[in-house]
Amino acid sequence: MENIKLNIEKTLDFISKDKLTTYESKVKTYMDTLEQGTGLGNDFLGWLHLPSSITPEHLADLKATAQVLRDNCDVVVVAGIGGSYLGARAVIEAMSNSFAWLQEKKAGEPTILFAGHNIGEDYLFELTSFLKDKKFGVINISKSGTTTETALAFRLLKKQCEEQRGKEMARKVIVAVTDAKKGAARITADKEGYKSFIIPDNVGGRFSVLTPVGLLPIAVAGLDIEQLVAGARKMEEVCANPNMEENPAALYAATRNELYQNGKKIEILVNFQPKLHYFMEWWKQLYGESEGKDHKGIYPSSVDFSTDLHSMGQWIQEGERTIFETVVSVETPNHELHVPADDENLDGLNFLAGKRVDEVNKMAELGTQLAHVDGGVPNLRVSVPVLNEYYLGQLIYFFEKACGISGYLLEINPFNQPGVEAYKKNMFALLNKPGYEEASKAIRARLNK
Ligand SMILES: O=P(O)(O)OC[C@H]1O[C@H](O)[C@H](O)[C@@H](O)[C@@H]1O
Numbered sequence: 001m002e003n004i005k006l007n008i009e010k011t012l013d014f015i016s017k018d019k020l021t022t023y024e025s026k027v028k029t030y031m032d033t034l035e036q037g038t039g040l041g042n043d044f045l046g047w048l049h050l051p052s053s054i055t056p057e058h059l060a061d062l063k064a065t066a067q068v069l070r071d072n073c074d075v076v077v078v079a080g081i082g083g084s085y086l087g088a089r090a091v092i093e094a095m096s097n098s099f100a101w102l103q104e105k106k107a108g109e110p111t112i113l114f115a116g117h118n119i120g121e122d123y124l125f126e127l128t129s130f131l132k133d134k135k136f137g138v139i140n141i142s143k144s145g146t147t148t149e150t151a152l153a154f155r156l157l158k159k160q161c162e163e164q165r166g167k168e169m170a171r172k173v174i175v176a177v178t179d180a181k182k183g184a185a186r187i188t189a190d191k192e193g194y195k196s197f198i199i200p201d202n203v204g205g206r207f208s209v210l211t212p213v214g215l216l217p218i219a220v221a222g223l224d225i226e227q228l229v230a231g232a233r234k235m236e237e238v239c240a241n242p243n244m245e246e247n248p249a250a251l252y253a254a255t256r257n258e259l260y261q262n263g264k265k266i267e268i269l270v271n272f273q274p275k276l277h278y279f280m281e282w283w284k285q286l287y288g289e290s291e292g293k294d295h296k297g298i299y300p301s302s303v304d305f306s307t308d309l310h311s312m313g314q315w316i317q318e319g320e321r322t323i324f325e326t327v328v329s330v331e332t333p334n335h336e337l338h339v340p341a342d343d344e345n346l347d348g349l350n351f352l353a354g355k356r357v358d359e360v361n362k363m364a365e366l367g368t369q370l371a372h373v374d375g376g377v378p379n380l381r382v383s384v385p386v387l388n389e390y391y392l393g394q395l396i397y398f399f400e401k402a403c404g405i406s407g408y409l410l411e412i413n414p415f416n417q418p419g420v421e422a423y424k425k426n427m428f429a430l431l432n433k434p435g436y437e438e439a440s441k442a443i444r445a446r447l448n449k
Pocket of ligand 1: 081082083084141142143144145146147150205206289417420
């Protein structure tokens with residue numbers, strides 16, 4: 001079976017192949033550093049061999065729990081934020097019908113909704129209103145178990161679920177995914193007797209999609225978690241290759257770092273399939289939180305093409321030359337649709353008649369690549385044979401492994417995120433959270449200056 005492939009040819013007008021070759025030994029060293037757990041953040045390396053260590057029993061447990069939710073719910077709300085949200089949403093959206101939310105629902109196939117990833121009052125009001133006459137369940141996901149956004153949403157959802165469905169049924173359809181011992185989510189789950197899954201200590205949030213954090217919601221959506229894990233396992237094997245040319249994660253890490261050294265400070269992840277929108281959001285957290293520190297790091301951004309060619313295309317073609325693109329391209333769509341012929345040809349599109357829509361899309365992709373490279377934007381291309389669970393699993397592991405290597409090439413700790421605490425501290429001080437008395441006084445004095 002084919003694998004995802006990385007092509008860096010269209011970066012070689014901007015960086016030298018010889019220079020890139022000099023990364024080989026560094027990359028190998030950092031792969032060993034990851035393997036031996038001797039580098040920065042080495043208490044968060046549980047993701048490295050996660051795919052090959054997931055057991056059939058674990059998957060069966062996840063599937064059985066997912067089945068309970070599928071059997072007893074019309075809607076399942078997945079509460080979580082950041083790493084406790086984006087991976088599940090990325091895979092579910094990539095694999096779902098774009099109009100699923102408008103289609104009549106079949107019994108046993110709950111709609112998946114998300115909460116706990118914002119503090120929008122209207123969002124939460126509208127969500128809880130929608131749920132009023134629904135048989136709904138909740139998956140409460142938080143590694144720390146104390147994240148405010150998620151805890152707030154869960155407080156609302158738990159109360160509503162218990163009121164609507166009764167305590168006993170609520171106990172059946174509320175599942176927790178959290179730390180083994182600490183945090184409010186663990187305390188609640190144990191006290192209420194919810195089924196719960198553990199997020200391993202040594203797997204950070206943004207690397208946790210292949211733990212129950214991602215696997216449970218993905219299974220509830222009716223997707224094949226075995227295939228997802230199988231794809232990741234295949235990439236675990238491929239990305240262990242010490243030969244950089246044959247290891248897409250190593251080559252990607254080296255190429256983007258060499259581009260960075262040559263003034264390309266922004267990476268734009270590109271898709272030509274709108275279903276991949278949330279995959280790009282997942283990738284942005286993975287790279288943004290991993291690399292943006294010590295006043296260094298490529299800024300990860302994303303676009304959905306061809307949509308954004310009509311909005312951001314101008315900037316990319318002719319704006320400041322500090323960007324490069326990585327295009328995630330799906331080789332073959334899951335469905336076939338041909339452009340119809342039209343006798344009158346009023347729209348002038350008969351030159352496309354009989355062609356598959358994807359052929360038009362692919363020419364848009366190729367035309368864009370050539371134009372952007374001509375305009376001074378290096379292009380990498382990750383080709384994905386087809387959009388399914390197996391290849392999404394491959395993509396996930398490929399980007400994770402590359403992120404670990406890339407962070408070490410940048411000489412930062414890719415596995416912490418200390419900067420995220422700054423806004424939380426201020427928010428808690430402003431809200432007079434117990435324990436923040438001094439910070440509250442200080443922040444008020446600052447605001448009243
Ligand atoms: O899973 P949780 O502990 O609720 O954390 C959810 C997210 O929030 C944080 O602030 C971190 O920056 C993220 O890395 C994390 O994924």
